[in-house]
Amino acid sequence: MKILGIDTSNMPLGIALMDGNVIKGEIITNVKKDHSARAMPAIESLLRQCGITPDELDLIVVAKGPGSYTGVRIGVTIAKTLAWSLGIPIAGVSSLEVLAANGRYFPGVIVPLFDARRGQIYTGLYRYEGGVLRCLEEDRIVAADEWAHQLSQQGEDVLLVGVDAPLYSELFRNHLGERVHVAPPSLALPRPSELVMLGKEKERENAHAFVPNYIRLAEAEAKWLAKQKGEGTDGDRCTISSNDHP
Amino acid sequence: MNEDVYVLGIETSCDETAAAVVKNGKEIVSNVVASQMESHRRFGGVVPEIASRHHVEQITLVIEEAMQRAGVSFSNLDAVAVTAGPGLVGALLVGVNAAKALAFAHGLPLVGVHHIAGHIYANQLVAEMKFPLLALVVSGGHTELIYMEEHGKFTVIGETRDDAAGEAYDKVARALGLPYPGGPHIDRLAHEGEPVIDLPRAWLEEGSYDFSFSGLKSAVLNTLHNAKQRGEEIDPKHMAASFQESVVDVLVTKTVQAAKQYRVRQVLLAGGVAANRGLRSALQDKMKELPGVELVIPPLSLCTDNAAMIAAAGTVLYWQGKRSDLALNANPGLPLV
Numbered sequence A: 001m002k003i004l005g006i007d008t009s010n011m012p013l014g015i016a017l018m019d020g021n022v023i024k025g026e027i028i029t030n031v032k033k034d035h036s037a038r039a040m041p042a043i044e045s046l047l048r049q050c051g052i053t054p055d056e057l058d059l060i061v062v063a064k065g066p067g068s069y070t071g072v073r074i075g076v077t078i079a080k081t082l083a084w085s086l087g088i089p090i091a092g093v094s095s096l097e098v099l100a101a102n103g104r105y106f107p108g109v110i111v112p113l114f115d116a117r118r119g120q121i122y123t124g125l126y127r128y129e130g131g132v133l134r135c136l137e138e139d140r141i142v143a144a145d146e147w148a149h150q151l152s153q154q155g156e157d158v159l160l161v162g163v164d165a166p167l168y169s170e171l172f173r174n175h176l177g178e179r180v181h182v183a184p185p186s187l188a189l190p191r192p193s194e195l196v197m198l199g200k201e202k203e204r205e206n207a208h209a210f211v212p213n214y215i216r217l218a219e220a221e222a223k224w225l226a227k228q229k230g231e232g233t234d235g236d237r238c239t240i241s242s243n244d245h246p
Numbered sequence B: 001m002n003e004d005v006y007v008l009g010i011e012t013s014c015d016e017t018a019a020a021v022v023k024n025g026k027e028i029v030s031n032v033v034a035s036q037m038e039s040h041r042r043f044g045g046v047v048p049e050i051a052s053r054h055h056v057e058q059i060t061l062v063i064e065e066a067m068q069r070a071g072v073s074f075s076n077l078d079a080v081a082v083t084a085g086p087g088l089v090g091a092l093l094v095g096v097n098a099a100k101a102l103a104f105a106h107g108l109p110l111v112g113v114h115h116i117a118g119h120i121y122a123n124q125l126v127a128e129m130k131f132p133l134l135a136l137v138v139s140g141g142h143t144e145l146i147y148m149e150e151h152g153k154f155t156v157i158g159e160t161r162d163d164a165a166g167e168a169y170d171k172v173a174r175a176l177g178l179p180y181p182g183g184p185h186i187d188r189l190a191h192e193g194e195p196v197i198d199l200p201r202a203w204l205e206e207g208s209y210d211f212s213f214s215g216l217k218s219a220v221l222n223t224l225h226n227a228k229q230r231g232e233e234i235d236p237k238h239m240a241a242s243f244q245e246s247v248v249d250v251l252v253t254k255t256v257q258a259a260k261q262y263r264v265r266q267v268l269l270a271g272g273v274a275a276n277r278g279l280r281s282a283l284q285d286k287m288k289e290l291p292g293v294e295l296v297i298p299p300l301s302l303c304t305d306n307a308a309m310i311a312a313a314g315t316v317l318y319w320q321g322k323r324s325d326l327a328l329n330a331n332p333g334l335p336l337v
């Protein structure tokens, strides 16, 4: 069984190839460059180096979000197009779950996070139980302060994982004191090999119907829905583009 | 060596997810367009993030349908052509990455296509292109006069300095309280009304083929506003007719002037606004001044965004040996030349 894993949901770009029980290779970069220009060349390069052709693949696993809307879409578009056109299934894994996998030998709870700006984070709560990663609190977008407070109500040590974790370590420390641990840089990047291993166990999905998990509605849609419910105020008009081709 | 060439086209630059198969650059084998207009109507315009989300939902379904209707499999295809720009970047990205994934998975050549080149090549699906030619491209985002000496060679001889014609239509339509998208409503109303309101025409400097519609748009808004202040009512029919006449007058006059100066053999009308009946009939009339010059106006389904036009333009690039690699990116400001 040959599995290709793709993660472009946040700044780190990750591609991995697994053959049977062996990770044949993975490519990880953590640079602020365009995933759209780099993801397909990375896939092509990894498969070539591993001597595997696209038609040998059996499964495509993709990090389905949350993260950058555009980033998530690039990975999901590539994954579902490959899967559909090669006639193989697709499996999606939460981008946060992939990150949480880095805390494999941590004895407490694992908090993967991505910065969502304005003091908000994408996060969830995970723990390894008997070598299996379990999701304790589902992925969400939440004010970092509120999340730290909520976590301080439980007694376990907390591992913060992610490139953006150092941004919030201070805030978490204020709520949790010495119980907070921050994964070092070598464990801060989501590992596409973990993505593939997690995806192997997930439900196989139909490529056509596969969509990202953005967590959030598009801003215009959220405002439109609020207005439908009569909650919108006059000053709350959404800014929209009417350009056909700007 | 005279084998037929089949190209799969993919277009996602705005709010249509489209795929098509075209044979030899001129014969449509299939042409599938999934429009998102219903979804965007509630916002009064295209919301980029929502457009991108719809593209991801639709992309493989639309490509599959285009291939099924054409009765081709990947092994029958010679290349994949995709709109690389201009357009909404998030929307373009979906088509570009799907095209790259297909090209990689099936070892197919990849050709990135300029959206406007696509609109121009929609004409190739209707009539053989005869050079030199002049194309008037009018859409929600474009108002351009493009001169072509040969295949794949574009010279922009005139473009809008502010609003695109289609943009002006949308804004005026909104001011008249017409539903989105406003263009077709103005066209319809204009045929019921009379051009009795005096509105400006921006001819710009002598000899310029550029366009400007922001002054006209402001004049319409001011006229409506002033009338309201005085408690008078302006019949939307007459305003639509007057506005349309001003736009069409400038577009048609400049196009025919340029066609004369550049001694072209063919004039092409391209882009979504080419569906406008007022523009079509005025151009047909004015072209009588140029006997011997052929006027080509594609049917409505090929004027609005579609992937057959991208496949048609892509086929020409394919024949010219142009190839994109897997690093092809969406470029919202992609220049034509």
Ligand SMILES: [Zn+2]
Residues within 6 Å of the ligand: A245, B115, B119, B139, B271, B272, B304, B305
């Ligand atoms: Zn267009």
